[in-house]
Amino acid sequence: MKTLEEKILKEGTVLPGNILKVNSFLNHRLDVDFLMEIGKEISRLFADEKIDKILTIETSGIAIAVAAASEMHLPVVFAKKHKSKNLSDDLYTTIVHSFTHGTDYTVVVSKEFLSKGERVLIIDDFLANGKALIGLIDILNQAGAKTVGCCCVIEKGFQGGGDALRAQGIRVESLAIVDEMTDATVTFR
Amino acid sequence: MKTLEEKILKEGTVLPGNILKVNSFLNHRLDVDFLMEIGKEISRLFADEKIDKILTIETSGIAIAVAAASEMHLPVVFAKKHKSKNLSDDLYTTIVHSFTHGTDYTVVVSKEFLSKGERVLIIDDFLANGKALIGLIDILNQAGAKTVGCCCVIEKGFQGGGDALRAQGIRVESLAIVDEMTDATVTFR
Numbered sequence: 230m231k232t233l234e235e236k237i238l239k240e241g242t243v244l245p246g247n248i249l250k251v252n253s254f255l256n257h258r259l260d261v262d263f264l265m266e267i268g269k270e271i272s273r274l275f276a277d278e279k280i281d282k283i284l285t286i287e288t289s290g291i292a293i294a295v296a297a298a299s300e301m302h303l304p305v306v307f308a309k310k311h312k313s314k315n316l317s318d319d320l321y322t323t324i325v326h327s328f329t330h331g332t333d334y335t336v337v338v339s340k341e342f343l344s345k346g347e348r349v350l351i352i353d354d355f356l357a358n359g360k361a362l363i364g365l366i367d368i369l370n371q372a373g374a375k376t377v378g379c380c381c382v383i384e385k386g387f388q389g390g391g392d393a394l395r396a397q398g399i400r401v402e403s404l405a406i407v408d409e410m411t412d413a414t415v416t417f418r
Numbered sequence: 419m420k421t422l423e424e425k426i427l428k429e430g431t432v433l434p435g436n437i438l439k440v441n442s443f444l445n446h447r448l449d450v451d452f453l454m455e456i457g458k459e460i461s462r463l464f465a466d467e468k469i470d471k472i473l474t475i476e477t478s479g480i481a482i483a484v485a486a487a488s489e490m491h492l493p494v495v496f497a498k499k500h501k502s503k504n505l506s507d508d509l510y511t512t513i514v515h516s517f518t519h520g521t522d523y524t525v526v527v528s529k530e531f532l533s534k535g536e537r538v539l540i541i542d543d544f545l546a547n548g549k550a551l552i553g554l555i556d557i558l559n560q561a562g563a564k565t566v567g568c569c570c571v572i573e574k575g576f577q578g579g580g581d582a583l584r585a586q587g588i589r590v591e592s593l594a595i596v597d598e599m600t601d602a603t604v605t606f607r
Contacts, residue, residue, distance in 0.1 A: 253530075261493060265488050288477050288498075291477065295448065299453075
């Protein structure tokens with residue numbers, strides 16, 4: 230998505246630890262008119278698929294999922310991140326390792342909001358090593374739901390998570406794929 | 419908002435501790451088509467005001483703020499909840515007491531995303547004792563920004579937070595105000 234690449238080049242900052250900071254439109258301030266354009270693009274990319282629901286994960290996935298869902302007229306379920314390991318039986322749970330923070334966290338979705346046979350599109354803001362997506366796919370598998378595909382706004386291609394999922398036959402669409410980034414510039418695939 | 423009251427009556431559950439659970443459309447699963455109607459209603463309510471920006475707080479405020487912002491063509495800033503008290507100088511911070519959890523948490527907004535003189539509408543999902551709104555107003559005051567008003571989806575009127583803010587001259591609009599709730603029913607103002 231050309232306008233997204235331009236926005237990343239204009240507003241993004243590369244921080245130590247391979248962090249691409251896009252707080253001005255995606256992760257703290259939300260450029261909502263632009264997010265609605267992103268939602269339209271996601272809708273266009275998956276127009277050939279029958280989709281029943283969008284699954285995302287708090288916090289930064291929510292705005293993007295809502296933008297896409299408003300265009301596609303679908304409900305969204307957002308997975309929650311839990312510190313606690315004492316969880317009730319009515320939750321699907323999975324453990325996700327955070328590369329950024331070096332810790333594990335538990336991701337949960339209420340069983341009442343995912344149904345067997347449902348066709349679900351997963352949406353998130355960033356795709357790096359793919360651990361969050363793998364966790365969400367695990368939850369969909371537990372529910373007996375079908376992962377139609379994954380759509381991320383920015384993929385850090387050099388971290389390999391997206392390509393590993395594609396190699397497993399999962400449809401992964403990213404609106405911008407960063408193949409290299411330095412203090413000076415960001416190079417897209 | 420009549421359709422909201424109907425939805426609360428149909429899908430809401432009253433839990434011990436004065437909790438109104440509306441996970442099926444507002445706090446876990448998001449009924450996005452309905453949220454977009456909520457966004458239109460917020461836009462209509464504040465049509466007479468000049469507004470530069472919407473401020474909300476993670477997590478559940480984000481979807482509602484995005485719905486309103488897409489209708490009003492405004493950017494959103496969402497305040498973040500922090501555990502840590504070691505924060506950088508480039509943040510506005512305030513302490514909010516959580517009635518539900520009995521703990522204090524720190525709320526932060528990057529200074530770069532609020533400007534002096536900006537006219538800001540605060541949006542949140544629930545209004546109970548008003549502590550979260552008071553925290554967000556404090557942050558706007560620190561920034562020298564103007565609080566145009568507060569708009570919440572569901573106000574628990576019997577907890578008094580909304581009326582206390584109104585008594586201070588702050589414009590508070592809630593799309594549904596619950597005046598009483600029991601296991602059996604919810605009564606609206």
